[in-house]
Amino acid sequence: xxxxxxxxxxxxxxxxxxxxxxxxxxxxxxxxxxxxxxxxxxxxxxxxxxxxxxxxxxxxxxxxxxxxxxxxxxxxxxxxxxxxxxxxxxxxxxxxxxxxxxxxxxxxxxxxxxxxxxxxxxxxxxxxxxxxxxxxxxxxxxxxxxxxxxxxxxxxxxxxxxxxxxxxxxxxxxxxxxxxxxxxxxxxxxxxxxxxxxxxxxxxxxxxxxxxxxxxxxxxxxxxxxxxxxxxxxxxxxxxxxxxxxxxxxxxxxxxxxxxxxxxxxxxxxxxxxxxxxxxxxxxxxxxxxxxxxxxxxxxxxxxxxxxxxxxxxxxxxxxxxxxxxxxxxxxxxxxxxxxxxxxxxxxxxxxxxxxxxxxxxxxxxxxxxxxxxxxxxxxxxxxxxxxxxxxxxxxxxxxxxxxxxxxxxxxxxxxxxx
Amino acid sequence: xxxxxxxxxxxxxxxxxxxxxxxxxxxxxxxxxxxxxxxxxxxxxxxxxxxxxxxxxxxxxxxxxxxxxxxxxxxxxxxxxxxxxxxxxxxxxxxxxxxxxxxxxxxxxxxxxxxxxxxxxxxxxxxxxxxxxxxxxxxxxxxxxxxxxxxxxxxxxxxxxxxxxxxxxxxxxxxxxxxxxxxxxxxxxxxxxxxxxxxxxxxxxxxxxxxxxxxxxxxxxxxxxxxxxxxxxxxxxxxxxxxxxxxxxxxxxxxxxxxxxxxxxxxxxxxxxxxxxxxxxxxxxxxxxxxxxxxxxxxxxxxxxxxxxxxxxxxxxxxxxxxxxxxxxxxxxxxxxxxxxxxxxxxxxxxxxxxxxxxxxxxxxxxxxxxxxxxxxxxxxxxxxxxxxxxxxxxxxxxxxxxxxxxxxxxxxxxxxxxxxxxxxxxxxxxxxxxxxxxxxxxxxxxxxxxxxxxxxxxxxxxxxxxxxxxxxxxxxxxxxxxxxxxxxxxxxxxxxxxxxxxxxxxxx
Numbered sequence: 001x002x003x004x005x006x007x008x009x010x011x012x013x014x015x016x017x018x019x020x021x022x023x024x025x026x027x028x029x030x031x032x033x034x035x036x037x038x039x040x041x042x043x044x045x046x047x048x049x050x051x052x053x054x055x056x057x058x059x060x061x062x063x064x065x066x067x068x069x070x071x072x073x074x075x076x077x078x079x080x081x082x083x084x085x086x087x088x089x090x091x092x093x094x095x096x097x098x099x100x101x102x103x104x105x106x107x108x109x110x111x112x113x114x115x116x117x118x119x120x121x122x123x124x125x126x127x128x129x130x131x132x133x134x135x136x137x138x139x140x141x142x143x144x145x146x147x148x149x150x151x152x153x154x155x156x157x158x159x160x161x162x163x164x165x166x167x168x169x170x171x172x173x174x175x176x177x178x179x180x181x182x183x184x185x186x187x188x189x190x191x192x193x194x195x196x197x198x199x200x201x202x203x204x205x206x207x208x209x210x211x212x213x214x215x216x217x218x219x220x221x222x223x224x225x226x227x228x229x230x231x232x233x234x235x236x237x238x239x240x241x242x243x244x245x246x247x248x249x250x251x252x253x254x255x256x257x258x259x260x261x262x263x264x265x266x267x268x269x270x271x272x273x274x275x276x277x278x279x280x281x282x283x284x285x286x287x288x289x290x291x292x293x294x295x296x297x298x299x300x301x302x303x304x305x306x307x308x309x310x311x312x313x314x315x316x317x318x319x320x321x322x323x324x325x326x327x328x329x330x331x332x333x334x335x336x337x338x339x340x341x342x343x344x345x346x347x348x349x350x351x352x353x354x355x356x357x358x359x360x361x362x363x364x365x366x367x368x369x370x371x372x373x374x375x376x377x378x379x380x381x382x383x384x385x386x387x388x389x390x391x392x393x394x395x396x397x398x399x400x401x402x403x404x405x406x407x408x409x410x411x412x413x414x415x416x417x418x419x
Numbered sequence: 420x421x422x423x424x425x426x427x428x429x430x431x432x433x434x435x436x437x438x439x440x441x442x443x444x445x446x447x448x449x450x451x452x453x454x455x456x457x458x459x460x461x462x463x464x465x466x467x468x469x470x471x472x473x474x475x476x477x478x479x480x481x482x483x484x485x486x487x488x489x490x491x492x493x494x495x496x497x498x499x500x501x502x503x504x505x506x507x508x509x510x511x512x513x514x515x516x517x518x519x520x521x522x523x524x525x526x527x528x529x530x531x532x533x534x535x536x537x538x539x540x541x542x543x544x545x546x547x548x549x550x551x552x553x554x555x556x557x558x559x560x561x562x563x564x565x566x567x568x569x570x571x572x573x574x575x576x577x578x579x580x581x582x583x584x585x586x587x588x589x590x591x592x593x594x595x596x597x598x599x600x601x602x603x604x605x606x607x608x609x610x611x612x613x614x615x616x617x618x619x620x621x622x623x624x625x626x627x628x629x630x631x632x633x634x635x636x637x638x639x640x641x642x643x644x645x646x647x648x649x650x651x652x653x654x655x656x657x658x659x660x661x662x663x664x665x666x667x668x669x670x671x672x673x674x675x676x677x678x679x680x681x682x683x684x685x686x687x688x689x690x691x692x693x694x695x696x697x698x699x700x701x702x703x704x705x706x707x708x709x710x711x712x713x714x715x716x717x718x719x720x721x722x723x724x725x726x727x728x729x730x731x732x733x734x735x736x737x738x739x740x741x742x743x744x745x746x747x748x749x750x751x752x753x754x755x756x757x758x759x760x761x762x763x764x765x766x767x768x769x770x771x772x773x774x775x776x777x778x779x780x781x782x783x784x785x786x787x788x789x790x791x792x793x794x795x796x797x798x799x800x801x802x803x804x805x806x807x808x809x810x811x812x813x814x815x816x817x818x819x820x821x822x823x824x825x826x827x828x829x830x831x832x833x834x835x836x837x838x839x840x841x842x843x844x845x846x847x848x849x850x851x852x853x854x855x856x857x858x859x860x861x862x863x864x865x866x867x868x869x870x871x872x873x874x875x876x877x878x879x880x881x882x883x884x885x886x887x888x889x890x891x892x893x894x895x896x897x898x899x900x901x902x903x904x905x906x907x908x909x910x911x912x913x914x915x916x917x918x919x920x921x922x923x924x925x926x927x928x
Contacts, residue, residue, distance in 0.1 A: 225801050226801060226804075228801075229801045229802075229804060229805050230805075230808075231804055231808075232820075282800075283798050284793070284796045284797055284798060285789050285790060285793045285796050285797075285798060286796060288782070288785075288786075288789055288798060289789075291775075291782075292775055292778075292786055295775035295776070295777050295778050296771075296774065296776065298771055298772050299771070299772055299773055299774055299775055299786070300775075300786075301733065301754065302730075302733060302754060302766060302772045302773070303840070304731075304753075304754040304755045304758045304787055306753075306755065358777075362775065362777050362778070363777060
């Protein structure tokens with residue numbers, strides 16, 4: 001309401017540590033925490049701990065971790081595209097149907113027409129881009145709300161799937177495609193003999209070590225560059241603590257996976273996508289413009305952002321990612337089916353919102369959406385491990401979604417009231 | 420029965436940090452047309468909002484007596500119940516509904532919960548006859564022009580058995596015929612015993628129609644004149660509106676005026692909502708490097724429309740005319756073109772058009788000039804931080820760090836962020852639309868200093884402002900705009916508030 005402006009933003013606080021009292025922030029032993037942006041990670045950790053206890057540790061066994069990743073990879077890939085669309089203030093209801101139609105196309109090209117698999121893969125991705133361009137045109141240039149265009153797309157592309165498949169599945173897929181969707185890296189270097197890591201795959205462990213080293217270097221260089229520019233950085237102890245926690249997490253994951261069947265290829269793909277899209281969203285002009293559009297459309301226009309073009313391309317991107325998910329889903333089942341991708345759009349949208357996206361747009365993170373997706377995945381998996389019926393799983397997921405968005409609205413309202 | 424239908428006394432309304440109204444008195448005699456005049460921001464609309472209950476009782480100090488009774492309105496419904504109806508400049512009609520439905524919106528002619536359509540349309544037709552609106556009651560609002568929509572609003576007011584009708588700038592969006600018709604209608608209503616309060620910038624209309632005029636300036640009542648007894652002229656009203664001393668609120672500045680930076684010729688813009696109405700009419704202006712030029716005009720004169728249509732055609736349709744940058748003709752089709760040609764435009768509505776309020780200071784500052792920070796599409800975030808931090812210091816933006824969210828800053832600091840954003844694009848020409856609106860006095864001085872510095876760096880600055888003292892204190896040359904046309908170009912030495920106000924209220928001949 002009123003804008004008493006003034007002194008609540010006075011100088012006196014330095015940097016991020018010891019920031020002034022702001023709504024949605026709690027202070028833990030001098031480390032201030034923005035609940036709105038980091039609450040999701042705390043919630044994820046809590047849910048993992050909860051289900052580990054409830055399942056007597058079954059949740060974190062090597063095989064189960066591997067299952068969770070492989071079974072949810074396609075929704076996570078969709079969530080990456082979806083979060084960009086939601087940040088821009090739009091929505092895409094058609095991704096489930098696009099998963100189905102691109103899977104069907106891949107099957108027709110590879111199985112029925114005998115195209116070599118790399119070519120068929122590229123053709124399918126191109127088809128996904130084309131579908132995205134079709135929807136992006138109506139939304140960005142014709143000005144129809146995304147909700148309507150993609151609702152129509154949901155029907156259109158499901159109809160197209162049924163036309164192509166004629167109500168039956170097509171399979172089996174070439175081995176390479178199945179490996180991508182369902183397979184694991186080979187034990188190129190043999191296994192570790194004994195000790196704590198008993199039986200773990202050496203190659204996977206090496207990848208893990210390289211990943212950790214890469215993470216350390218990147219964090220260290222960022223920190224030094226910031227210091228070089230005279231920006232305040234977090235204290236050394238906190239930096240080391242954070243980096244060590246990240247390293248421990250990666251190491252735990254890799255060791256567990258290495259003890260099962262090595263690294264799933266989809267995990268590798270997912271890791272690359274998450275990294276690439278996070279960088280894109282934060283560090284490129286294009287990514288920044290997505291946030292600008294969602295934050296204030298008119299201000300973006302008046303700042304020279306070519307809004308139509310940006311919106312068009314994020315839908316093209318969504319189409320491509322849906323095609324990737326379509327190929328992986330079909331490859332995993334070894335068959336393209338007419339009901340493939342049913343309600344995937346809802347999972348992807350839920351992942352984005354649980355992961356901290358704002359209903360009005362302008363807010364959200366790729367990593368957040370992935371975490372949101374993982375929260376749902378862990379709930380699904382954990383509850384089925386303890387034998388909950390599916391209706392109860394649905395109930396819990398519904399409540400979690402509502403609670404996450406309610407929390408977001410609540411913190412925002414408190415922030416507004418404090419002003 | 421008292422002689423005065425309305426008496427407001429000692430009205431004081433405070434917004435955080437600003438006294439919008441201070442001890443304002445208004446007495447309106449029964450059955451007269453009472454005009455309220457004042458500059459933009461003088462407090463006219465705030466006063467009407469107090470009267471109509473938009474600001475409920477308790478939100479302001481002072482007393483309101485209507486029909487001799489003390490009123491404590493809690494909302495618009497209360498004031499309407501008492502017989503006070505306000506018609507805002509932006510009409511509050513539902514475009515898809517019919518004329519009759521709009522007239523009785525919220526006040527439906529119904530029997531046991533079902534609309535009585537015969538009665539609705541019959542009574543609507545009766546009311547429409549009273550206001551001289553010849554249309555079918557079932558015609559949708561979107562099919563009739565603004566002039567007729569205004570009549571629908573009045574018919575709606577009549578349906579509520581209005582005793583005091585308030586019109587805020589009723590003719591601002593109307594053409595001459597519609598305006599004349601409306602004024603005739605108001606005279607007719609007066610003869611029927613309905614008292615009218617009209618807020619208007621068109622002083623020729625005020626002198627033609629009003630029986631009394633109250634002048635408000637800087638949130639205070641200056642005087643109430645009886646048109647007949649005091650033989651009031653337009654000049655008399657103007658001197659009341661502007662009679663304010665120029666004080667020491669402006670930093671001294673010696674301009675060094677250089678080459679021509681921007682020249683606009685024969686610039687004509689039509690309204691997007693009424694495609695036959697010219698909002699800007701063959702305007703011509705020239706801006707030179709190192710010079711601060713003012714653009715004065717009253718609400719609805721087309722100032723913002725002129726600026727936005729120049730800035731990448733962000734307003735208006737059927738735009739025609741020529742633009743020369745540094746003497747060469749240029750074609751500016753969108754905002755990106757405008758930025759590339761060295762233009763910058765800081766909007767009068769910074770929350771709507773200027774800032775991403777949920778984002779932090781550094782990202783707002785870099786929003787327009789992001790490409791300058793990027794190599795092959797990748798933004799150098801450290802450079803972004805450094806530049807933001809530079810502006811943070813040089814502009815004296817009061818915030819803990821450049822990571823602070825812009826929505827939490829005060830108006831003055833938000834404006835500094837907007838200015839930083841545009842300075843970062845290294846423009847040659849800056850158009851600043853109401854750069855000090857909603858900003859306290861101290862911050863205003865800082866903004867003026869920044870504007871002077873920009874001019875000293877060889878940039879051309881066009882300042883659009885409703886406050887004449889601001890233009891007189893800041894600008895080297897001032898254009899006046901009235902009804903879309905440039906009506907004057909005055910060097911600072913020759914300009915006075917009175918002379919500008921004359922040019923600003925000059926109507927179509």
